[in-house]
Amino acid sequence: MAELENKIVLEDASQEDYERVNSLTKDKFDFVPHEGNIHDQAFETKPVSYLHDCFNRFCKSKSAIVGAVIIVLVVLYAIIAPFACPTGDTSKYPDGFRDSYFSYATPYNAMFKGTGFWDGTDTLTINEAKYYEYTHSDSNHDRLVKINGTRKIGSVINYDAVIDTYAIGNKIITLSKEDLDILIQHEKDAGVYQTATSIMKPIVDYESYLTEYRSYLEENQSSIGITPAIIDGIISQMRTDYQNNADISYALKADKDRNKDKLVPNIPTGEDEAKRIYKTYEDGSLVYYQEIDGGQYQVRVDYFDYFTYLNGFEPYFIFGTNASGQDIFVRLALGARFSLILGVGISIINFIIGLIWGAISGYYGGTTDLIMERITDIISNIPSLVVLTICSIQFTSNPQFTNTLGSSGTLILALLIAFVYSGWVGVASTTRMQFYRFKGQEYVLASRTLGAKDRRLIFKHILPNAIGTLITSSVLMIPSIIFSESSLSYLGIINFSTSSISSIGTLLNEGQAAGLQNYPYVILFPSLVITLLMISFNLFGNGLRDAFNTSLKGSED
Numbered sequence: 001m002a003e004l005e006n007k008i009v010l011e012d013a014s015q016e017d018y019e020r021v022n023s024l025t026k027d028k029f030d031f032v033p034h035e036g037n038i039h040d041q042a043f044e045t046k047p048v049s050y051l052h053d054c055f056n057r058f059c060k061s062k063s064a065i066v067g068a069v070i071i072v073l074v075v076l077y078a079i080i081a082p083f084a085c086p087t088g089d090t091s092k093y094p095d096g097f098r099d100s101y102f103s104y105a106t107p108y109n110a111m112f113k114g115t116g117f118w119d120g121t122d123t124l125t126i127n128e129a130k131y132y133e134y135t136h137s138d139s140n141h142d143r144l145v146k147i148n149g150t151r152k153i154g155s156v157i158n159y160d161a162v163i164d165t166y167a168i169g170n171k172i173i174t175l176s177k178e179d180l181d182i183l184i185q186h187e188k189d190a191g192v193y194q195t196a197t198s199i200m201k202p203i204v205d206y207e208s209y210l211t212e213y214r215s216y217l218e219e220n221q222s223s224i225g226i227t228p229a230i231i232d233g234i235i236s237q238m239r240t241d242y243q244n245n246a247d248i249s250y251a252l253k254a255d256k257d258r259n260k261d262k263l264v265p266n267i268p269t270g271e272d273e274a275k276r277i278y279k280t281y282e283d284g285s286l287v288y289y290q291e292i293d294g295g296q297y298q299v300r301v302d303y304f305d306y307f308t309y310l311n312g313f314e315p316y317f318i319f320g321t322n323a324s325g326q327d328i329f330v331r332l333a334l335g336a337r338f339s340l341i342l343g344v345g346i347s348i349i350n351f352i353i354g355l356i357w358g359a360i361s362g363y364y365g366g367t368t369d370l371i372m373e374r375i376t377d378i379i380s381n382i383p384s385l386v387v388l389t390i391c392s393i394q395f396t397s398n399p400q401f402t403n404t405l406g407s408s409g410t411l412i413l414a415l416l417i418a419f420v421y422s423g424w425v426g427v428a429s430t431t432r433m434q435f436y437r438f439k440g441q442e443y444v445l446a447s448r449t450l451g452a453k454d455r456r457l458i459f460k461h462i463l464p465n466a467i468g469t470l471i472t473s474s475v476l477m478i479p480s481i482i483f484s485e486s487s488l489s490y491l492g493i494i495n496f497s498t499s500s501i502s503s504i505g506t507l508l509n510e511g512q513a514a515g516l517q518n519y520p521y522v523i524l525f526p527s528l529v530i531t532l533l534m535i536s537f538n539l540f541g542n543g544l545r546d547a548f549n550t551s552l553k554g555s556e557d
Contacts, residue, residue, distance in 0.1 A: 064543020
């Protein structure tokens with residue numbers, strides 16, 4: 001008996017195990033004291049709710065945090081940019097800002113001014129006539145920034161020039177008498193009225209010059225070797241150039257073509273400033289405006305300064321402009337806003353429908369599940385593109401829809417039906433699978449045994465365990481919808497160009513039309529935004545999945 005008190009008896013143990021266990025000494029153990037009552041100790045930490053615990057686990061995923069931050073930044077950009085930027089003022093520009101004179105202006109950031117990068121400049125190859133025009137313009141802003149080099153091919157000289165795309169020179173505009181008086185008073189207040197830096201520029205008297213030059217050609221047609229028909233063509237071409245280019249305020253002439261030995265028009269005279277052909281009054285003073293109709297006046301203005309005077313801000317655009325002169329920075333924000341609202345709204349609708357359908361199908365099973373699955377099979381086998389095309393055609397051709405909803409509302413309704421028609425099927429399938437997975441678990445069976453009703457079993461026991469997978473699939477649906485809408489707009493299947501709506505896909509379509517080689521920035525910024533959205537939503541969705549999946553609790557520690 002004494003031997004048994006000091007040794008531990010192991011049944012069915014080997015001699016080696018027996019010796020190892022009995023070699024243990026008392027100093028290697030901490031004995032529980034017998035004094036007093038033994039009871040559980042109170043928790044020293046505060047209780048954590050399910051959502052709080054999910055949030056704590058979500059914060060441990062660095063990639064998910066990065067994705068969430070990017071999404072927040074894009075959302076803030078989509079909300080704030082149209083209000084912060086003057087071109088997004090809908091009260092001033094109810095149909096959206098656009099100015100065709102600033103078509104394809106390159107991106108401008110004041111921080112990079114003079115660097116040749118993101119400073120509103122572009123590199124072009126220009127001929128001698130353009131070089132003369134840029135260097136002899138009477139605009140307040142020099143369009144020619146610098147010449148990088150020259151190339152001579154035969155007798156023709158071409159210049160590699162850096163051009164300021166915002167210094168667009170002079171334009172001819174029409175003003176009412178009231179607007180003209182306000183402009184004149186503005187210049188007088190600024191002390192620049194009828195000076196070299198005035199917004200209004202002297203009017204070009206090209207008709208008088210062309211009459212004079214026609215007389216010269218007719219007098220010398222024999223020695224020059226031209227016919228009256230050629231003279232008519234030369235004068236007509238010169239008139240067209242003067243009318244279409246308000247920067248030409250000097251005398252043009254016709255000259256012998258260097259290669260074909262015939263007269264061609266539109267060669268600058270090459271003479272100094274004294275050859276300006278401005279219109280003057282009898283006293284010799286310059287004419288800055290002239291009445292063309294009752295109460296209407298024609299004015300030649302430096303358009304950059306006139307735009308600033310008229311709109312209250314300088315025409316610089318951080319992302320540049322498109323073919324219509326629309327600010328890409330604001331349009332991209334509006335497009336991102338529309339795409340996000342469309343993606344989130346449709347995802348919520350699909351999530352609700354799919355959750356209800358999948359829960360009923362998966363929980364009750366049997367005949368109910370069989371019938372519901374066959375219905376989803378039929379729906380999912382009809383392509384959403386077909387539904388979208390049918391809805392778009394039917395709605396746009398229906399006067400009741402177009403009159404009530406407008407062209408924009410009709411297209412949005414077509415998109416809504418096309419994406420919701422079968423978009424919920426994936427959520428329903430995932431929900432059904434999760435309910436089949438959890439409805440046979442012991443805790444569900446125990447709760448049912450204790451009298452829990454179906455509603456409690458679904459919402460208290462099964463759904464919380466399945467919510468992680470469902471939320472992930474729903475969040476990932478958002479970038480899928482955004483990408484689908486962008487693809488449809490990019491391909492022209494959905495055309496928002498006739499409406500006031502812009503989406504990321506619309507801007508991508510404009511970038512394709514502009515050409516990647518000529519105007520890469522038009523497609524660059526929308527591409528960056530949609531890429532960031534796709535990546536960040538995937539990172540964010542994966543983080544939510546891990547946070548809501550209770551089976552992964554503690555695995556990240």
